Amino acid sequence: MMFHPRRTIRALLLPLLAGLALTALPAQTAQAASTLTNGGFESDGAGVATPTGWSEYGDTGASYTESGGHSGSYRLSHYSASAYKVETYQYLSGLTNGNYTLTAWVRSSGGQNSAYISLKNCGSSEQRTDLPVSTSSWVRIVTSIAVTNNQCTVSVYSDANAGNWINVDDLTFASGSTGLSIKGADISSLAKSEAKGGVYKTSSGTTGDAVTILKGAGMNYARLKVWVNPADGYNDKAHVLAMAKRIKAAGMKLLVDFHYSDTWADPGKQTKPAAWSGHSYSQLKTDVYNHTYDVLNALKSQGTTADMVQIGNEINGGMLWSEGSTDNWSQLAGLINSGYSAAKAVSSATQVALHLANAGDDATVRWWFDNAKTYGINYDVIGLSYYGYWHGSLAAAQTTLDDVASRYSKPVFIAETAYPFTLAQDDSLENQIDTSSELVTGYPATAAGQLAWMNAVANIVEAVPNGRGLGVFYWEATWTAVTGNGWDPTDASSGNGWENQALFGYDDKALSSMAWFSHR
DSSP states (O other), X not given: OTTOOOOSSSOOOOOXXXXXXXXXXXXXXXXXXXXXXXXXXXXXXXXXXXXXXXXXXXXXXXXXXXXXOSSSSEEEEEEOSSOEEEEEXXXXXXXXXXXXXXXXXXXEOOOOSEEEEEEESXXXXXXXXXXXXXXXXXXXXXXXXXXXXXXXXEEEEEEEOTXXXXXXXXXXXXXXOOOOSEXXXXXXXXXXXXXXXXXXBOTTSOBOOHHHHHHHHTOOEEEEEEOSSOTTSOSSHHHHHHHHHHHHHTTOEEEEEEOOSSSOOBTTBOBOOGGGTTOOHHHHHHHHHHHHHHHHHHHHHXXXXXXXXXXXXXXXXXXXXXXXXXXXXXXXXXXXXXXXXXXXXXXXXXXXXXXXXXXXXXXXXXXXXXXXXXXXXXXXEEEEEOOTTTSOOHHHHHHHHHHHHHHHTOOEEEEEEOOOSOSOOSSSSOOSSOSGGGXXXXXXXXXXXXXXHHHHHHHHHHTSGGGTEEEEEETTTTOOOOTTOOSOTTOTTOOOSOGGGSSBOTTSBBOGGGGGGGOO
């Protein structure tokens, strides 16, 4: 296969250290240096057991260079026909103390017990970033550390099963740091769930407040949708205000997601609220301003000012159809700018985001924001939905994130992503994702698979250049299967097709996948 790394020059001779766990740093044999040597693996050609500047430890026959780099001619590969554990590392000394970032372009077969890049022995706690799994396209990942002892070890590590492989290339080690400021989740379902008898428990089984449980796991930002006059009375201003108090009391920030509808707004439907039906375009601009100002000012008045606002939800085709569709960009611009002005009138510090679906489609996202620039649409931040089972590969999403952050000089974040922890369902409604063929290759429908997916998405956001990757919101953390809390606000008997993608299990306990909130 095209991406299957094979030894082409020397045989796979496993050393006597085969199977030895690599828990301690071996004696430093690499020449000390203050900069990374041969990070592109171009110095030696293919089939080299120990690339110039690098050392190896463990099953060293499984680490070598071969043709087919991300750039240039060669790359580092880990591979063996037998199970193996191997580390390829480089020791750096004479460093000025401070923050440093390791960047690497990687691919992987998946299936390993673990595969990661890391920085260690730097005077502070080791920092690791896992390689994404089953990626035939190159993906860029980063990891950062504070160097406090003038030295650091750069490491590429695999604990792999027979036939597993990784490719690594174009490593750089430079001053600077990365990290995510947003590790959030949408919890719009929570108020109704609790009212209908929903229960939330810690991982050990103690019943508690879902907001507190999520905060304890590391969540720092909550997202709430707001509808104008929903049929079930939930997700309106009053409920947003009440939930905002809990969110802020827990020490989290708040994103308010305006749908400008009485129900779900997304790329397939942007239905005007019934109260605005028949209004002229001019009146709709006033409606948007007044509604936006009303909700946000009420939040401010109770001491829970919104930190970020979405003017519309997944507005690929515009909003408030038909007046605000992308068939009429000048009117769409007027409506969005009306919402922007209202948000800034309440609080100039509130960041205004525009949110599109499908982060894997760079061409469409670029088309949209190019038009936004042409028509003078105001915004501060770009938010994108990215569901890997619908929106393409991690590499495709990374391309879009990198492109729009650079092209428009704006911060970016993933406004929605999710992954199932099971394919079973907990109510009578068929789940959106319920067969193995719908899954992303390499990510099983388990809590571990859910966690791995979230870490992979967080990794590509963290790797957006120039610190423009803000973070990720999980959708929808608290939407468990509770009778009466279905997807249709007009039908109390409608079920939930998403309960297998919540962050609480069918036993109501917090899932281990909440660990993604602790991402750097």
